[in-house]
Amino acid sequence: MAFNSYVYVLFLIAAVIIYYCLPKKIRWIELLCVNIIYYLISGLQYSLFFVFSIVTVYIAGRFITLQDQKFDMITQNLTREEQKEKKKAFAKYKKRIVVLTILLNLGILIFRKYFLFVLFNINRVFALLHISIQIPQISFALPLGISFYTLQAVGYLIDVGRGQYKAEKNFAKFVLFMTFFPHIIEGPICRYSQTASSLAEGHEFSKENFLFGIQRIGWGLFKKIVIADRLDILVNHIYANYKEYSGTLIIVVAVAYTTQLYAEFSGCMDIVIGSAQLFGITLPENFEHPFASKSIQEYWRRWHITLGKWFKDYVFYPVSLSAFSKKIARKLKSRYNNYLVKLTSTFIALFVVWTLTGMWHGGSFRYLLYGWYYFFIIAAGLVIEPFVIQIREHFHIQEHSIIYVCFQRSRTFILIVIGLMIFRATTVTQFVNMFSSIFNGLTISVFFDGTMLKLGLDKMDFYLLFASVFLMIAVGTLQTRGIKIRQFVANQAIYIRWPIYYALIMSIIVFGAYGKGYTPVAFIYANF
Amino acid sequence: MEELLKILNEIKPGVDFLNETDLIENRILDSIEIMELAEEIMDVFEIDLTPMDIVPENFKSAETIYQMIERLREE
Numbered sequence: 001m002a003f004n005s006y007v008y009v010l011f012l013i014a015a016v017i018i019y020y021c022l023p024k025k026i027r028w029i030e031l032l033c034v035n036i037i038y039y040l041i042s043g044l045q046y047s048l049f050f051v052f053s054i055v056t057v058y059i060a061g062r063f064i065t066l067q068d069q070k071f072d073m074i075t076q077n078l079t080r081e082e083q084k085e086k087k088k089a090f091a092k093y094k095k096r097i098v099v100l101t102i103l104l105n106l107g108i109l110i111f112r113k114y115f116l117f118v119l120f121n122i123n124r125v126f127a128l129l130h131i132s133i134q135i136p137q138i139s140f141a142l143p144l145g146i147s148f149y150t151l152q153a154v155g156y157l158i159d160v161g162r163g164q165y166k167a168e169k170n171f172a173k174f175v176l177f178m179t180f181f182p183h184i185i186e187g188p189i190c191r192y193s194q195t196a197s198s199l200a201e202g203h204e205f206s207k208e209n210f211l212f213g214i215q216r217i218g219w220g221l222f223k224k225i226v227i228a229d230r231l232d233i234l235v236n237h238i239y240a241n242y243k244e245y246s247g248t249l250i251i252v253v254a255v256a257y258t259t260q261l262y263a264e265f266s267g268c269m270d271i272v273i274g275s276a277q278l279f280g281i282t283l284p285e286n287f288e289h290p291f292a293s294k295s296i297q298e299y300w301r302r303w304h305i306t307l308g309k310w311f312k313d314y315v316f317y318p319v320s321l322s323a324f325s326k327k328i329a330r331k332l333k334s335r336y337n338n339y340l341v342k343l344t345s346t347f348i349a350l351f352v353v354w355t356l357t358g359m360w361h362g363g364s365f366r367y368l369l370y371g372w373y374y375f376f377i378i379a380a381g382l383v384i385e386p387f388v389i390q391i392r393e394h395f396h397i398q399e400h401s402i403i404y405v406c407f408q409r410s411r412t413f414i415l416i417v418i419g420l421m422i423f424r425a426t427t428v429t430q431f432v433n434m435f436s437s438i439f440n441g442l443t444i445s446v447f448f449d450g451t452m453l454k455l456g457l458d459k460m461d462f463y464l465l466f467a468s469v470f471l472m473i474a475v476g477t478l479q480t481r482g483i484k485i486r487q488f489v490a491n492q493a494i495y496i497r498w499p500i501y502y503a504l505i506m507s508i509i510v511f512g513a514y515g516k517g518y519t520p521v522a523f524i525y526a527n528f
Numbered sequence: 529m530e531e532l533l534k535i536l537n538e539i540k541p542g543v544d545f546l547n548e549t550d551l552i553e554n555r556i557l558d559s560i561e562i563m564e565l566a567e568e569i570m571d572v573f574e575i576d577l578t579p580m581d582i583v584p585e586n587f588k589s590a591e592t593i594y595q596m597i598e599r600l601r602e603e
Contacts, residue, residue: 342567
């Protein structure tokens with residue numbers, strides 16, 4: 001049930017009406033039922049995988065909390081030394097449970113994502129070695145939202161294992177936390193401490209939440225249907241016939257895809273967060289004006305924020321502080337003493353994080369390359385940082401001067417666009433071919449000789465794109481300056497406010513780029 | 529505390545670490561700088577940090593970082 005379909009809108013309206021008609025105490029039960037119905041309608045055949053994850057993580061969580069309680073009871077009358085001993089033994093036991101449950105859950109994710117990839121590559125190796133055996137390819141789709149709910153479940157279990165909070169006792173409330181329907185398909189990846197209590201609590205109807213929720217959904221639909229789906233036509237056209245294009249047009253399609261992905265993914269998050277707001281529930285933000293970033297590290301703190309935070313907390317820090325990293329760092333430090341050696345653990349952790357980030361996106365070498373591309377840029381940035389500072393000081397360049405900030409932002413944007421070229425390509429070879437063809441035929445004449453009108457879009461489409469992308473950038477810029485647009489619109493007089501609402505609704509209906517028979521275009525991240 | 533402030537100033541010069549009350553929320557330290565800091569703390573104060581110690585509450589300010597070091601030294 002895609003967010004940009006009429007079925008979703010009707011489903012959401014029905015769910016919200018019933019939610020507020022019921023007594024406050026049992027509203028969470030309605031939400032739970034709605035979640036289950038949503039998942040069953042959207043992906044009935046894969047429900048078993050989801051049920052498995054929910055049940056195993058719930059049991060493991062409860063088991064760990066019971067162990068903590070047991071520890072508290074038996075260590076009451078022990079000396080400090082004895083308590084330390086017991087603590088170690090309990091920690092080891094709990095770690096085993098956490099690791100085993102995580103392996104089981106990640107195992108499903110890895111198997112479902114990599115099974116076909118491995119089979120395909122085994123067959124390729126056989127073909128290269130002239131071995132006539134070919135393993136038949138079994139095709140199956142990924143369980144709905146598996147990449148997102150698995151990370152959410154693993155995060156919950158690690159937090160419980162670390163003692164950050166007690167495991168949820170009520171199984172139904174745990175299911176509610178895991179299955180909240182707006183964010184099941186594309187995130188944001190929520191922490192138990194962020195959403196669980198809000199989901200389980202019955203919220204009062206709030207006019208502000210309701211209005212702001214609808215506004216946000218409308219804005220998300222605008223970004224998705226008017227901008228992203230229109231750019232989708234151009235992007236698909238060039239990528240499908242990429243050998244026919246080079247030079248400026250490759251740059252055009254790379255920038256178009258960057259804009260498309262941002263409009264689509266952030267638009268989807270607007271719909272998700274807006275949908276949750278209708279129930280009075282606040283979900284974490286996943287985007288914070290990523291193209292205003294001055295470095296790639298900053299970009300990843302602003303783009304797909306919840307994924308970045310997940311990897312930071314559950315992979316980056318643990319790997320940096322692991323016995324393995326510490327051992328290597330110590331060995332190197334005993335021999336050399338320089339700036340780079342101090343960063344050994346960081347480099348190891350960054351490599352693991354970016355390999356896993358690439359792999360998380362799917363079974364393909366291009367996703368691995370996508371991850372390693374960012375590892376290389378961030379690692380190279382750290383290596384050259386002292387030299388950059390020296391150069392800046394030598395030429396008396398102020399770090400916060402407008403020219404230097406513009407340079408940093410432009411450089412970061414170019415690096416992001418190249419990264420997304422890897423991401424969008426169907427194979428690594430396609431990326432290499434497209435990237436190398438940029439330098440062949442760089443000309444501005446394509447903008448004036450009618451070439452742009454042969455890419456699937458007409459003049460009106462381009463005018464609409466310029467206007468709507470300008471609007472998106474303007475809204476983003478105002479938000480970075482602390483102006484709350486939704487609040488601003490809501491504060492206007494009715495004869496200003498309502499024309500704005502109508503304009504937004506009409507622009508989605510009239511200017512939306514629909515497929516044949518007004519079929520919605522699928523969301524890119526829904527495939528992950 | 530002086531030693532900690534020296535480390536902090538080496539990692540991020542130009543910040544008033546004595547008066548800064550939220551190094552994480554205010555985005556003064558990013559994850560890579562926190563790891564640099566953790567490495568230095570482990571070396572200088574001869575303590576062992578685990579991922580469980582790398583939580584925002586422990587890295588809010590120079591004061592909370594110092595409290596964490598003291599706690600780990602006692603343990």
